[in-house]
Amino acid sequence: MNNEYDYAMERRLHSLDPELHRRFTESVFGLQHILSNYLLIFPTFTDHTELHSLNVIDFCNKIIGSQLEKLNADEIYSLLMGCYFHDTGMGIRESDFEEFSKQIDFGDYFETHSRDCIPDIVRDFHNEYSGLFLQKYSALFDIPSEVHLKAIIQISRGHRKTDLFDEKEYPIALPLENGNTICCPYLSALIRLADEIDVAAGRNLSFLYDSETLTNEKDIIEFGKHEAIKEVVVLDDKFVLNIDTNDDFVYNNIEKMAVKMQKTVDECNRAVTGRTPYTITQKKIELRRI
């Protein structure tokens, strides 16, 4: 099996800038406990810990492929950090929820959603809570500059919903004092795509997750999809989901999910091709019954 891109970003960061790499690895150590906090709010949810971050990084490595040579150390550091921080908003404390909620533009969300269902609010805006978490607690993670912090926040927020065409929010060349720049739309598109793919994959380890405890219908449907998707393969031109199920209900739900994934693939491709010197070579989601 081809492992050409395994750990490619981590290796390249270590080689280009050992000091930034040190800051990254020490952040991983600090974040592993913080990431597990999501279980307090979402005990039956799919994994959002460092195990998910590892998958997101792995998918990013595969999607970037040979374009890694074009990324500088600051971009690699910012993306790796974003991969670890993007879901920190799923496990915020109640006091932070109150504080951060005052800073988020919820639009017309509460016209159709209750203000009392905090888990729904956290889930639906967790990318924004992640950004605000990072802003508040950045000193804990030894982030080298305000510019790096801004990049990591935007990449973390950008894993869903945000407008990657917004030039102010997602500049193509965020300048650093050392002369390097950070290409925010490309890095955000990568994490958005990688996260979307991993959501499709059955990412809960069987020995850590007891499916028999599930009672919520939505959770059961989600679990059924994850069980059926045996593997997500990243090829040069597409993402292939290998599916093993004879249950038409499950398969139909996977087809619906694939439509949503395709929208994300299209959106990320448009943003990257239209705004950056990079490309995402994968254009399609393909379902294969095995």
Added chain:
Amino acid sequence: MKIIKKTDNDTLILNVEGRVDTATSPELETMLKSEIQNYSKLIFDFKNLDYISSSGLRILLGAQKFMGEQGMKVINVNDTVYEIFEITGFSLIVDIDRI
């Protein structure tokens, strides 16, 4: 990949040989699912492990979550595999003895 299982009272020792990657890691996951709840300590012996991919690393970290931080140890880790723990940041998290 080849997994050789040994036990010592409440300790499960898994000698993992070859490569743990996307193709082989489900076998390791299945082995852990059927075994680890019966033991309070878990040791991975990586003396003959050549490579561990991200999917294998996830299983290892998941096993540590299951066992608790004091309940798992990885021994006889060669330079190639240790480099993976080091570059990913997990050498600070997993209890590792190098060869």
